[in-house]
Amino acid sequence: MTTIQDKKAQFQLKTPKGTRDYDEKEMTIRNSLFATITNIFQRHGAVTIDTPVFEMRDILSGKYGEDSKLIYDLANQGGEDCSLRYDLTVPFARYLAMQGKKDAQQMKRYQIAKVYRRDQPVMTKGRLREFYQCDFDIAGQYDPMIPDAEVLKILCETLDAVDIKFKIKLNHRQILDGIFQVSGVPSNKIRSISSAVDKLDKLSWQDVKKEMTVEKGLDESVADRIGTYVEGLKGKDTASLLQYLQNDVEFMKNASASQGVADVRLLLEFLDVFNVKDRVHLDLSLARGLDYYTGIIYEAVQTESEGVGSIAAGGRYDDLVGMFSGTNKNGKSKTIPCVGVSVGVERVFSILMARQNMEKIKSTATQVYIISVGDGLLKERMALVNELWEAGIKASFMLKNKPKLEKQWLACEKEQIPFAVILGKDELENAKVRIKDMRVNVL
Amino acid sequence: MTTIQDKKAQFQLKTPKGTRDYDEKEMTIRNSLFATITNIFQRHGAVTIDTPVFEMRDILSGKYGEDSKLIYDLANQGGEDCSLRYDLTVPFARYLAMQGKKDAQQMKRYQIAKVYRRDQPVMTKGRLREFYQCDFDIAGQYDPMIPDAEVLKILCETLDAVDIKFKIKLNHRQILDGIFQVSGVPSNKIRSISSAVDKLDKLSWQDVKKEMTVEKGLDESVADRIGTYVEGLKGKDTASLLQYLQNDVEFMKNASASQGVADVRLLLEFLDVFNVKDRVHLDLSLARGLDYYTGIIYEAVQTESEGVGSIAAGGRYDDLVGMFSGTNKNGKSKTIPCVGVSVGVERVFSILMARQNMEKIKSTATQVYIISVGDGLLKERMALVNELWEAGIKASFMLKNKPKLEKQWLACEKEQIPFAVILGKDELENAKVRIKDMRVNVL
Known part of the structure; x- marks a missing residue:
C-alpha cells in the first residue's frame, strides 16, 4: 500500500472529473444502441458527417445563453483560441455555412459523437x-x-426502439415571444425572462417569479401576466390549450403569437398522419435555454421513473447558419433554415444498463475456440486458427505453449464462444478435428 | 463581399488549424474502412473499450520522448490539468492499471478513435x-x-483488406540496446541516441551522426561503431542479417542483444506458420521515438508510392502499465505485458479516396423514394412513407406541398435510390402504387 501511496504523490490514477471509461460489456450495449439509432436515422434518408472535437472559440460564443460558462477551453499553445464543442448543432451550422453553394443547401444529416460541458x-x-x-x-x-413533423416522428421511433416510456413537451418560440410581448416584457429582456421560465420544471412558480422580478428587474404585474399563461394553464390538454389561446383575442392579435399557434396546428395535423400526435403535449412553460431556437421547441421526458428528466430535445433554428454565412450582395441573409433533435444517449444508456444481466453480455464476436488436448501442439493450433482466419471465421486460441485443458474450456465458456474445435494427437494423425457445439451450455 | 469581410472581422469561418470536416461521401468511405478493420479485429477475438478524449496531464507526461511537446493542453478552468490524448496506447495502459484485479489482466482490445498532436x-x-x-x-x-506474431498477422490482414501494398520493418529494442551497449554508448544517453537513429528514414547517416556527436556529445568512434550496424548492414535480407549478428561474437555476448536475436528468430518461426514471414524485414535502423517500447518494434510502410511513409506502427511495451499500477507488497511491479499495433488510418483513407469515383458513392441508405404525380398529395405521400417506415423500410419523399415531378425524379436519381414509388390520382382511386426499378439507371 505504501508504494501506491508513494505513486499517488506523483500522479492520480483516474480519469478527469466527469469523464469515465467504458468497459467491453458497456461498449457492447452502447454499440448496439448506436446501431439501433443509426438504423432509424438512415431509414429517414440521412447521411452522416464528421466535424472536429474542438472549434474556433468565436464560433461557439453567443450561442448557448447562460450555459456558455460551461464551455471547455483549450490552452492557447499555437496562436488560436479553441474550445471543445458544446453540442453538435452549432458545428453543423458552421459546416453548412462553410459548404457555401454546394449541395448542402438541403441536407438530412445525423451525427453520433461526443460533446463537452x-x-x-x-x-x-x-x-x-x-x-x-x-x-x-x-x-x-x-x-x-x-x-418538423418528420423530426418528431424520428424522435418517437428512436425512443420506442430502445423501449423507453416517454412523452414529448412541445412549445413554440413565437408563442412564447407572443406571451412575453402581450404581457409587457421589454424586448431586451425577452431572452433572459425566457431563461427564467425554462426553470419551471425544476423550480416553483414563486421562485421563478422572484428571479424575474428581484434578479431581473421585471415589474410584478408583468410577471403575473406571464404566470397566467406559463403556470395558470398547466394541466390542460393540447386541444383545450390551443382552443384557449385562440379564444384569447388580445393574444391572437399579436403577429408572433398567431403565427406560432398556426404552426402548431399544422404540425399536429402532420403528426396525426405519422401516428404520433398523442405523444406530443403542448406545454407553454417549456422555453429551452439555448439562444438559437426560432420556431417549435420540444423535449422528451421519461415517464417511467422520476428524476431522469429530459432525454432528448430540439427545435427549429432558422437563423443560426446565417450567423456564420452572413448576407449576400443585396444584404439578404444567406441562412439555411434547420430543424433537429438531439438524443441524450447517456441517460438512455443508463436505463438500458440497469435492465441488463451483465453475465449474459457477449462482448467478443468469436465463433470458434481451438482447444488442444495433450502436448500443447502450439504450431498445429496456430496453423489451424490461421486457416480459419483466412476463411473469414472469427477464431481464437490460448496464446500459450502448453495450455491446461481446463483453462482452455473455461476461456471458451467465459467468452460464450459457440463452437470449440478440439485438436489432439489422434485427430492430427487422422487429419481430423472434433467440433463441440457449446451453445447448449450458453443458453 | 463587403459584408463577408465585415463578418470576418468578428470571427473566422474555418475549422481550427490541422483539423477538417468530413462530408457525407468521405464518411461513407471512412465508415466502410472502419467496418473492414473492425471485422478483422473481431475475427481475432478482440473486445472494444472507450476512454475519454482527454486525460489527466500527468498520465501522459514522460511517455512520448521528444514528441511530448506536441501534446494539446486544456485550459485549467476547474482545478485539474488535462490534455487531449496523444495516442490510444497510454490511455489503454492507464485503463488496465485502473481495472486492478478484474478480468483485464488478459485482454485483446481494439479501439478506433481520434487522437491529437x-x-x-x-x-x-x-x-x-x-x-x-x-x-x-x-x-x-x-x-x-x-x-506478437498474432498482432503482426492482424496488421498484414488489415492492410491487405484495404488493398495497400506494404512491407513491415521490424526491429527489437533489446537488439538496439545491445548495439548501443556494445558500441559504448553511456546508459543515460541510450534513449536520446535511439531518437537520433530513428531519424535515419528521413536524414542521411552523416546528419544523424552529426546529431549524435555535435548535438548529443557522443564520441565519434562510438557513433561510427553504431554506424556499422544501423547503416553498414542496410540492404541485407532478414536471414543474412540474423546470421551476421549471430556470427558477431562480441555482440552476442551482450545479454540484451542475444535475447533480442532469440526473440526475433522465434517470432519469424510463428510468422511462417501464419503465412506472413515474407512481409517482415529486419531493419536495425528502425528505432521508434516513443519511450515505452521494450521488445519488438515495427512499422508498416507503403511500397506503391514514395513519401506517404509509415502507415502503421507498434511494438511491445511490457512496463507501461506498471508505470501506473505501481508495485505490490513485495515490491514487485504489478505490470501487465502488452503488445500492439496502431494503424494510421488517415493515410490509408487518403489513398482510398484517391481511388474513388466520387459520383458513384451512395451516401444514404435510402431504398425507396416516393414521387407524386399531379396535385402534391402531401398527406397521401406522408401516410405512404409512414407505412414504409413502420415496416422498417428506408424511405424518403420531398418535403414540399406541391413538388415538381422533375425535381422528385432528380432527387431520386441523385441519391441513387433503387426504387421509386409513384402516387397519382389514378393510383389512389385504385388503391395501388406504381413501382419503378431505378437500378438500371444507376449501373
Missing part, C-alpha cells in the same frame, strides 16, 4: 462532462412543418 | 492535428512471441 457531474444519473449526443437535423428551405 | 499539418498527405487511429493490443502474461 463543464457541468456538475452526477455519474449515477448519467450526467457527465464528456457524453454522446445522437443528432438528426433537416437543413433546407422546405414547406412549413413538414420537416 | 500539435504537429505541422500537411493536409494533402493526410497529416492532421486531429486524426483517427485504429489500435489493436494484446495485454496479458502469455508465452513468448505468440501474441
